[in-house]
Amino acid sequence: MLSRLVLTDYRNHAATTIVVAPGFVVLAGDNGAGKTNVLEAVSLLAPGRGLRRAALSAIARVEGGGGFGVAATLVSGDEVATGTLASAPERRIVRINGATATANALAERFSILWLTPAMDRLFVEPASERRRFLDRLVLALAPAHAHHAARYEAAMRQRNRLLADETPADPTWLGALEGAMGDHGAAIVAARRATVDALNDRLAGAPGGFARAGLTIDGGEEDDLARRLADGRRRDAAAGRTLVGPHRSDLVVTHLDKGQPAAISSTGEQKALLFGIVLAHAALVADRTGRPPILLLDEVAAHLDPHRRAALFDALSGVGQVWMTGTEAALFAGLPGTAVQFHVDAGRISRH
Structure with missing residues (x-):
């Protein structure tokens, strides 16, 4: 506190x-x-x-x-x-x-977690907003997640600049950046998956009062990411951005009691789903770390x-x-x- x-x-x-x-x-x-x-x-x-x-x-x-x-x-x-x-x-x-x-x-x-009025639209906003929300949940359980995310983003920015340069990039340097993205990306994926699994266990047995959410991660969990990045250099250069990796994933939330996506639930139900996730996460952090x-x-x-x-x-x-x-x-x-x-x-x- x-x-x-x-x-x-x-x-x-x-x-x-x-x-x-x-x-x-x-x-x-x-x-x-x-x-x-x-x-x-x-x-x-x-x-x-x-x-x-x-x-x-x-x-x-x-x-x-x-x-x-x-x-x-x-x-x-x-x-x-x-x-x-x-x-x-x-x-x-x-x-x-x-x-x-x-x-x-x-x-x-x-650890700190917040809800603001702007987050009432979380489930209909672009996937980047839900990734950011998920990463804050992960960070409370795995502080090293911030390091892996920062190193992944830094390597990706350098790779994108090299691919955009008219001068052909040094393949050894590109390979080193893609290797770093693969290593840090694997850590990001593992931490996100562990957090989602733990939250789902907690939410499944949550008491009544708030809508129960089910969480899944869609995309971004490619095997052998470094190889896929190397194979996709020409494609990514044409697109002007990196098209595979955990920065492309989405947090998908389902209203379990109604069996429908949170994105088509009512505004009140969406707020209740958010409350339920935050409360379950708070209890999970308290159990795991001893610090609510x-x-x-x-x-x-x-x-x-x-x-x-x-x-x-x-x-x-x-x-x-x-x-x-x-x-x-x-x-x-x-x-x-x-x-x-x-x-x-x-x-x-x-x-x-």
Whole structure:
């Protein structure tokens, strides 16, 4: 969990400090007050570009000095660490207990997963969005997944540039890049498959309350990828991109109780399927690592009736630290008394 969060020149937060506890953390306030900015800051402690996927330069406060800082005190059992993220201005700088660390180092200490209103369309968006969602699930169980994904993407970009060059590429160099893609691609595929299998086991026995999802991976699991890449150089050069590999796969989700694809389910059913996946994943991470993930749920209660809100809050109880935002504090009246609630107004935060 996080016990303390400090934002400096972060979007509309000039200097914000939040002290929280285990369980529920609620941020309530008007649209544009800065609630989601806080969740985004927490999400940037995980590998990647956060829940908005924004450029670092777009995050720094307009009236600030061009950079920003996020400092978090992390508590795991008896261990307490301080993680710091800063930008200068387009370079991501990570420190743990004052020592410079890699961008992915914090993922070894805790995991973060989020749901935002934009993700309500996950099942009808392009396959890249579902791959990104799946990879965040994988990362919580296999922190090395970020390394393999980064190395695979880097090798693929270099290969694509070589194939696009009018000068014939050195076949030895191409072979080395394709070998790296094959090795890292195999690790990516194995980690994704293991996560999907474990989630399916968990979802099959999930209690009622949320739609049950079935997960499969479609495509991208080619055998002997390095050879297939070598054989497809002419084809990929003509296409201007690499046409085989795990970057082409898709996460296919089925509404098990109705036996239909999530893509043709109702909006409410799609949201329920997402909730079910996230809750199953949180329980899986807690069982495997002993550390429940931090959940960031943006505007999660806005379109739920009181009965479904109560069911959601009940399901979230005990799964770890859960950060939620909403425009009205009344939306969270059903939470236990231990919930920590804040009011957000124009980048200023006060305790309820």
